[in-house]
Amino acid sequence: MSDAATPWSGYTPAAAWDEAMDVDGKVREPYRRVYAELERMSGDDLYSKAEALASTYLAQGVTFDHAGEERPFPLDLVPRVVGSDEWDIISPGVAQRVRTLEAFLADVYGSQRCVTDGLVPRRLIASSQYYYRQVAGIEPANGVRVHVGGIDLVRDQHGIWRVLEDNVRVPSGVSYVLSNRRAMSQMFPEMFGAMGIRPVLEYSRRLRSALAKSAPEGVDDPTIVVLTPGVYNSAYYEHSLLARTMGVELVEGRDLETVNGRVYMRTTAGRRRVDVIYRRVDDDFLDPVQFRPDSALGSPGLVNAARLGNVTIANAIGNGVADDKLIYTYMPDLTRYYLDEDPILPNVDTWRLEEPAAREEVLDRLDELVVKPVDGAGGKGVLIGPKASAAELAEAKDRISEDPRGWIAQPVIQLSTVPTLTDDGLEPRHVDLRPFAVNDGDDVWVLPGGLTRVALQRGQLIVNSSQGGGSKDTWVLGGVRDRAPRQAPESKVEFGGMHAVPQAAHPEDVVAGQQAQQQQQQREEHSEPPAEPGEDGGASC
Amino acid sequence: MLSRIAESLFWIGRYVERADNTARLLDVHLNVLLEDPWVDEPSANASILTVMSAGTEAPVTRSDVLQRLAFDRERTSSIAGSLTAARENARRAREVISTEVWESLNTTRMELSRWSQAARPHEYFVWVRERTAVVRGLASATTSRDDAWHFLELGRSLERADMIARLLMTRSLDGTTGVNWTTLLRTCSAHEAYLRTVRALVTEERAAEFLLVDRLFPRSIAYNLEMAESILTDIEGSERSRTLAGRAQLALGRARTNLEYSPVREILDDLPGQMQAVQRACATASDIIRDRYFLPDATVVWNQEAL
Numbered sequence: 001m002s003d004a005a006t007p008w009s010g011y012t013p014a015a016a017w018d019e020a021m022d023v024d025g026k027v028r029e030p031y032r033r034v035y036a037e038l039e040r041m042s043g044d045d046l047y048s049k050a051e052a053l054a055s056t057y058l059a060q061g062v063t064f065d066h067a068g069e070e071r072p073f074p075l076d077l078v079p080r081v082v083g084s085d086e087w088d089i090i091s092p093g094v095a096q097r098v099r100t101l102e103a104f105l106a107d108v109y110g111s112q113r114c115v116t117d118g119l120v121p122r123r124l125i126a127s128s129q130y131y132y133r134q135v136a137g138i139e140p141a142n143g144v145r146v147h148v149g150g151i152d153l154v155r156d157q158h159g160i161w162r163v164l165e166d167n168v169r170v171p172s173g174v175s176y177v178l179s180n181r182r183a184m185s186q187m188f189p190e191m192f193g194a195m196g197i198r199p200v201l202e203y204s205r206r207l208r209s210a211l212a213k214s215a216p217e218g219v220d221d222p223t224i225v226v227l228t229p230g231v232y233n234s235a236y237y238e239h240s241l242l243a244r245t246m247g248v249e250l251v252e253g254r255d256l257e258t259v260n261g262r263v264y265m266r267t268t269a270g271r272r273r274v275d276v277i278y279r280r281v282d283d284d285f286l287d288p289v290q291f292r293p294d295s296a297l298g299s300p301g302l303v304n305a306a307r308l309g310n311v312t313i314a315n316a317i318g319n320g321v322a323d324d325k326l327i328y329t330y331m332p333d334l335t336r337y338y339l340d341e342d343p344i345l346p347n348v349d350t351w352r353l354e355e356p357a358a359r360e361e362v363l364d365r366l367d368e369l370v371v372k373p374v375d376g377a378g379g380k381g382v383l384i385g386p387k388a389s390a391a392e393l394a395e396a397k398d399r400i401s402e403d404p405r406g407w408i409a410q411p412v413i414q415l416s417t418v419p420t421l422t423d424d425g426l427e428p429r430h431v432d433l434r435p436f437a438v439n440d441g442d443d444v445w446v447l448p449g450g451l452t453r454v455a456l457q458r459g460q461l462i463v464n465s466s467q468g469g470g471s472k473d474t475w476v477l478g479g480v481r482d483r484a485p486r487q488a489p490e491s492k493v494e495f496g497g498m499h500a501v502p503q504a505a506h507p508e509d510v511v512a513g514q515q516a517q518q519q520q521q522q523r524e525e526h527s528e529p530p531a532e533p534g535e536d537g538g539a540s541c
Numbered sequence: 542m543l544s545r546i547a548e549s550l551f552w553i554g555r556y557v558e559r560a561d562n563t564a565r566l567l568d569v570h571l572n573v574l575l576e577d578p579w580v581d582e583p584s585a586n587a588s589i590l591t592v593m594s595a596g597t598e599a600p601v602t603r604s605d606v607l608q609r610l611a612f613d614r615e616r617t618s619s620i621a622g623s624l625t626a627a628r629e630n631a632r633r634a635r636e637v638i639s640t641e642v643w644e645s646l647n648t649t650r651m652e653l654s655r656w657s658q659a660a661r662p663h664e665y666f667v668w669v670r671e672r673t674a675v676v677r678g679l680a681s682a683t684t685s686r687d688d689a690w691h692f693l694e695l696g697r698s699l700e701r702a703d704m705i706a707r708l709l710m711t712r713s714l715d716g717t718t719g720v721n722w723t724t725l726l727r728t729c730s731a732h733e734a735y736l737r738t739v740r741a742l743v744t745e746e747r748a749a750e751f752l753l754v755d756r757l758f759p760r761s762i763a764y765n766l767e768m769a770e771s772i773l774t775d776i777e778g779s780e781r782s783r784t785l786a787g788r789a790q791l792a793l794g795r796a797r798t799n800l801e802y803s804p805v806r807e808i809l810d811d812l813p814g815q816m817q818a819v820q821r822a823c824a825t826a827s828d829i830i831r832d833r834y835f836l837p838d839a840t841v842v843w844n845q846e847a848l
Contacts, residue, residue, distance in 0.1 A: 060640075061632065061647050231633050240635035250636045255543050268547045268688060268776070268834045 006039045007046055011426050016414035017159045018428050019080065030083040030477055033195050037188065038078065043425060050077045050421055053183055062179050064234055074470030075180050077187075077421045080431060080452045084478025087198075087448065090153065090161060090435060093345035095444040098149045098437045100331060101168050101322045103338035105145045108321055109136050119337055120330055127405055128327070129375050130169070130320020132283065134290045138307050138316075142214050142441035145316035147278070148174075148207065149437045150451075153345065155416035162348050162413075164432060166323040166331070168315060170280050173451040173471075174203060174436050175238035178245070180473040181449070198448035198479040203436070204245035206447075207278075210440035211246075214312045215275045222275035224248045225265060227256070229281050229297045239280050253281070258301030261308040276312045277302070283317050325374040325408045326352060351409040353400055362409040363400065366393050369409045371400065382462060386412060415461055418472065420454055430455045432463050433474065449474040542637075542688040548835035549634040550689055553646075554696025556627035560620045561673040562704035563593070564666040567610055567620075569711065569720055569728045571662060574603060577717050584716030592710045593618055611665065612657050620669055621653050627676075639683035645676050688776060695772045695830070699823050702765035705729065706819040709752065713813050722748035729760045746805050753800050753808065762819060766797040769826065776834075789829040796822035 013021050020031040027035045038046070057063065057072035064073055082090070107114050108125055115122045125131055150171025152164040181200050185192050208224065215222035228239035230252050243250035255265050256274065264271035279286060285295040287302040305311045321327065329350045335343045351358040351369075362369060366385050373381040383396045400407050417428035435450035452472040453463035463469040570589050574580055586601035595609050595618050613619040617626050628650040631643050649672045656665045677697070684690045708728060712719050723743045726732040735743070735751050738758070755761040770790045796819050800808065808815045 058651060059644050059648050061635075061643065231629075236632075240632075244636040249543055249546075251543060252545065255545055266544045268542050268544055268692075 007041060007043055007426050008035065008039055011419060011428070013417060013428050015157070016428070016430065017155055017157055017416040019155070019416050019418050019431075021419075030081040030086075033191060034079060034081060037191055038426075046077060046421055046426075049187055053077060053187060056183055056186075057179075060179065062176075062237060064237075073176060074456065075176075075183060076454055076470050076472045078419050078426065078472065079184060079188075079475045080418045080433075080472045081475045081477065082433075082449075084476065086161070087476045087478065089344060090433075091446045091448070093161070093163075093343075094149075094151045094153075094435050094437050094446045096335060096339065096341060096344050097151050097163060097166065097331070098146055098168075098439055098444045100335045100338055101149065101166060102144065102146050102439065104327075104334050105168075105316070105319060105322050106143065107338075109138070109145075109318060114334065114337065117337075119333060120327070124326060125321060128321045128324050130283065130318065130324065132291075132318040132321075134303060135306075135316070135318045140214065140316055141216050141309065141312055144210075144214050144314075144439050144441045145319055146322075146437075146439055147210055147214060147314040147316075149439070150174075150434045151345075151437065153433045153435065154348070154413055155433075156348075157414050159416070161345055163328075163331070163345050164348055164413075165325060165328060167434075168319045168323050170282065170315065171434070171436065172235045172238055172280070173434055173453075174447070175235075175241040176471050177436070177447065177449055177451050177474070178203060178241065180471060184473040195475065196477055196479040197475045198477070200447055200449045203438070203447050204242065206438045206440070206445055207242070208246040208248070210438045211276045211278055211312075211314055213440045213442075214314055216309050216312060219275045223273060224276040224278065225251045225256075225274050227251055227253065227277050227279040227281055227298075229253075229285070233280075235280065242278070248278075253296065253298045256299035256302075258299060258305050261301070261305050261310050263299070263302065263305050263311045274311060276314060278314050283320060286313070286317060320375075325350075325372060326354075326405070329408070348410050348413060353404040353407045353409060358409075359400070359404055363397055366397060366409075368412065370412055371396055371407055371409050373406055374408055375406075384412065384461060412461075415455075415463075418452070418454065420456070420470075420472075422456070422458075427458065429458070430461055430463065431472065448476040448479075542692070544835050546634045546637050547688065547692045548831070549630040550637070550692040551696040551830070551835070553627050553630045553634070553638070554693040554698075555700040556617070556623040556630070557646075557673050557676050558697045558700040559617075559704060560623040560627070560669055562701065562708065563610055563618075563620050563623070564669040564673075565728045566593075566704070566708050566711065567607070568663060568666045569708075569724055570606070571603070572724065573711075573714075573717055573720055579718055581716030585714055588715040589711065592707050592714070595619075607662060611662065614653070620665075621657075624653060624669075624672075625650055637689050639679070641679045641683050642676060645672070645679055649676070691772050691776045692834075695769055695776070698765040698768040698772065699827060701760065702762050702769070703820050703823040705752065705760060705762050705765070706816040706823075709749075710813050710816045725752065731758060731760055734758050745809065749809055749812075750805050753805070763797050763800055766793045766819075766822075769793050770797075773830075789826040789833070792822045792825040792829070 011021070012025075013023065019028065020035065021027055041049075053075050054072045057075065058070075062073050063070040104114065108131070112122075112125070114120045115125065146168045148171055150167040150173065152167065153161050154164045155161055177200055211224050212222055215224075224246070225248055226239055226243040226246070228236060228250055230236070233239070240250055249265065251265055257264050257266065257271070259271075263274045263277070265274050281297050284291045286298040287300060288295045288298060289300045290303045291298075302311070302313065303317065306313050306317070328347065329352055332343045332347055335341060351362050353359045353362060362371075367388070369385045371383040371385070383392060385393070388396070415430040415432060418431050419426045420429035422429070431452050431454045433450050433452050436447045438445045438447070452474045453469045454472055455461060455463045456470050566589075570585075574582055574585065582603065583600045586603060586606045587597050589606060590597045590601060590609060593610055595616070609616065609619060611620050614621045614625050616622045624646075628646045631638055631646045635643060656668065680690075680693060684693065709725065712722075712725065714720070722745055723732065726735050726743065726748055729752060731752060735748065738755070739747050739751065741747065751758065752761055754763040756764065758764060770793050773790050773793075799818070800815075
């Protein structure tokens with residue numbers, strides 16, 4: 001830690017786009033207030049606040065398992081601020097992306113117009129690991145397949161927001177958005193009042209109403225459940241938080257049973273019908289009849305019930321075909337094709353290694369590119385060319401030549417940086433952003449904020465929490481700012497002309513002073529004088 | 542209410558109560574070891590482990606007893622084990638119990654490690670009693686009186702009846718002259734209530750009567766058995782089939798009326814046997830409740846050939 005006066009001295013942005021400071025060391029507008037607030041603190045203040053954040057997370061049980069031990073989920077003390085002008089690009093951009101994904105999924109599991117029109121090669125869909133013939137022709141009740149989408153965004157060297165990947169299977173992380181906000185607002189109450197940060201709390205309400213709208217036809221007051229793999233799943237905290245804040249049951253596969261194409265849960269009062277399942281179990285495990293026969297996490301017969309239209313499964317089964325990283329490369333074209341709009345958020349340039357020319361180029365320049373598996377998640381299997389050893393590069397070449405369908409290549413993007421508290425004080429660290437979108441069939445709502453993941457190691461570009469990443473609270477500006485009292489309050493406030501109802505107390509307590517006096521007098525009159533005070537003093541009689 | 546959740550709630554109620562009463566029981570046991578001039582420590586220790594059905598092989602030292610009943614996190618018969626298990630169950634039922642209850646159970650479990658080497662076990666026991674009181678108080682103040690509350694209370698009252706019965710067995714512990722009744726009353730936080738109710742000095746019959754069958758004191762065995770019976774009625778409602786739940790009530794009611802309608806002298810003459818009968822009734826009721834409400838795991842194995 002530096003001995004200098006403020007935590008900011010010594011903060012120098014590196015090559016990437018720093019969101020708090022430009023290259024001249026001038027603080028960018030959205031961060032002005034945060035900068036000033038932290039400037040007033042000493043280094044020790046920062047660390048003790050960080051400590052306090054970690055301990056509230058331990059107490060609340062916001063933890064993840066690390067080598068068999070429960071650790072608090074790392075939340076960085078410095079928030080990430082997104083100006084309202086930037087949000088005006090992100091929010092419609094994300095919504096547009098989700099609408100495109102919806103249209104594409106409806107098409108893929110329907111008439112496959114995009115294939116007949118020659119936009120997407122048929123073998124690309126057929127060869128996708130997450131394309132499930134079993135669900136072709138299942139028409140969701142209100143046409144929604146992506147009830148919740150998580151679109152990962154990054155900011156490149158020039159400050160341009162780009163889509164890094166789409167998540168429309170079971171995007172996770174929203175619970176950290178909610179609990180990060182709760183912890184941070186307790187830590188920095190003054191900033192919250194002054195900055196006009198848009199609230200995130202309505203997420204659960206929005207999700208609940210979107211799920212209710214997706215209920216099978218004819219169900220007025222649907223029973224919604226959250227399906228979790230169980231308490232040992234790393235995202236269990238999220239599942240229980242969503243169930244709790246939506247006020248619905250959290251079920252495991254063994255709590256459900258399917259009888260005659262209808263889904264029930266086992267309760268103490270017998271079976272109860274289930275209408276909407278917000279499932280947090282992967283497709284493969286959802287229904288042992290259709291998918292993995294050894295799965296104990298799902299419930300046999302679910303897919304059949306969904307096909308009969310007796311239950312809605314959210315997100316829909318088979319969505320993985322759309323967030324395949326190869327399909328990703330077609331997304332800008334698909335936006336123009338389905339929506340007749342220009343994409344608001346550009347992709348990251350990507351080589352499809354299936355195409356011989358692209359493959360040749362990539363194999364030549366492998367040491368300067370990033371290579372990813374098309375079906376990967378959690379940063380697994382990602383090879384960053386400039387940091388890889390010769391042996392790793394050679395191995396990657398072999399694997400790519402063996403299975404070109406399985407890989408894509410992208411240029412190394414210098415993700416933008418945000419000041420982050422490290423052992424050496426505040427330093428720039430790379431971040432990404434996962435905004436969450438809820439689609440209720442009429443409208444795609446984007447949660448103002450989202451999960452900012454931060455790579456805690458210097459220079460590290462992979463931000464996934466499974467790879468030692470942390471998170472930041474994301475503050476989107478532009479909410480209601482006016483909190484100042486309009487006029488000096490009067491000494492007495494009347495409610496519609498009525499006086500306040502007095503608070504009662506034990507009558508003896510009211511006159512207690514008087515009584516105590518009397519009792520003391522009694523003692524003086526009738527009792528012996530107090531015993532001789534000890535040697536160490538006291539008033540003499 | 543989901544069966545799985547109901548089961549977790551039932552066990553949270555039991556574990557929290559168990560931790561509390563085990564702390565009380567150990568506190569009195571250590572006291573006896575200190576104060577009883579004719580104490581035969583190894584057999585007193587062995588006997589207290591038997592009361593808690595924590596099995597013994599070799600001669601047992603004082604620290605063995607503490608390890609097994611206070612600090613061992615793996616056994617649900619120890620304080621640390623019960624509190625850990627209560628927290629794990631709370632985690633499973635996280636969306637049903639209130640945040641306050643969850644956080645108090647969670648922080649209690651985290652602080653357990655601080656006590657594992659406690660120089661003065663008495664302070665640990667005080668802390669345990671305090672923490673369990675906090676959990677119960679928060680649960681009572683933040684839980685709707687629906688099935689969630691019923692199962693929590695059902696577990697709590699069953700466990701309390703069972704633990705008071707075990708506590709009374711220490712009266713006839715091997716190797717000691719037996720805990721005196723004033724100490725037993727104090728252990729159950731019943732001494733002051735006894736003095737106010739009975740308005741007399743502590744005699745064996747009256748103290749026993751107070752802890753066994755007093756109608757109004759919340760730590761008498763009969764009070765808790767009756768509580769469990771009436772909660773079962775609430776859970777069952779009026780219209781549903783009452784065969785299985787009825788059998789649980791039957792077991793509890795029989796144990797309770799046996800205490801209530803037998804001459805107190807008769808019970809005192811065979812205190813260990815009578816108290817074991819209470820414990821057995823609680824165990825029977827618990828099994829029946831499990832069969833009735835918490836369906837055993839129906840694991841369906843699917844294999845492709847069969848389809």
